[in-house]
Amino acid sequence: MEGRFSRRKLRPNIKAFTGKPDLLPFLDVFFLLLIFLTLSTPFVQVSGVEVRLPQVDAGRVRAGLERFIITIGNPDGKPRIYFNDKPLSVEALAEELSRVSRQTGMNMVIIRADAAVPHAVVTEVMAIAARYGLSTFLATGRPERSGERSGGAFTRPGE
Numbered sequence: 001m002e003g004r005f006s007r008r009k010l011r012p013n014i015k016a017f018t019g020k021p022d023l024l025p026f027l028d029v030f031f032l033l034l035i036f037l038t039l040s041t042p043f044v045q046v047s048g049v050e051v052r053l054p055q056v057d058a059g060r061v062r063a064g065l066e067r068f069i070i071t072i073g074n075p076d077g078k079p080r081i082y083f084n085d086k087p088l089s090v091e092a093l094a095e096e097l098s099r100v101s102r103q104t105g106m107n108m109v110i111i112r113a114d115a116a117v118p119h120a121v122v123t124e125v126m127a128i129a130a131r132y133g134l135s136t137f138l139a140t141g142r143p144e145r146s147g148e149r150s151g152g153a154f155t156r157p158g159e
Contacts, residue, residue, distance in 0.1 A: 068083070068084065068100055068106060068108070068109040068110065068134075069083075069084055069085075069110045069111075069112060070082070070109055070110070070112070070125055070129075071112045071113075072111065072112070072113040072114060072117045072121055072122060073117070074116040079114075079117050079118065079121045081093055081121075081125065083096050093125070093128060094128050094131075094132075097109070097128060097129055097131075097132045097134060098132050101132040101133050101134055107135055108134065109129050109134050109135075109136055110136075110137050111125060111126065111129075111136050111137070
């Protein structure tokens with residue numbers, strides 16, 4: 001009995017596919033990639049007017065990209081002033097801003113203030129910047145999360 005099974009040859013039941021391959025899954029993936037790449041490319045509007053751009057010294061452009069950020073924090077209930085993350089007094093800030101206005105081509109500083117900082121401190125810093133011909137840009141808020149209302153000054157009553 002055992003000899004009968006050992007002599008038996010087993011054939012696989014798998015038959016070779018002889019028809020045309022199914023292209024629908026390939027086309028689905030192709031169109032998904034096409035849609036993804038189309039939506040992820042940046043849309044740059046190019047004018048129809050031909051313009052020859054001048055040559056620019058890259059060293060000067062790099063120096064002009066400096067950022068001057070004044071942060072006014074309130075860690076222990078007392079306002080503290082930081083210029084590019086370096087703690088300064090009001091007098092030292094005035095000296096630093098005068099140096100910035102003389103030595104660089106930048107005429108803008110960014111002021112970030114804590115919500116608990118008195119308005120008088122922010123106004124004083126803005127006045128110091130204006131004294132040296134620097135315009136200021138206030139970046140004091142943070143985006144509101146969806147569904148979260150603060151009831152602040154920019155919301156309608158009852159919201």
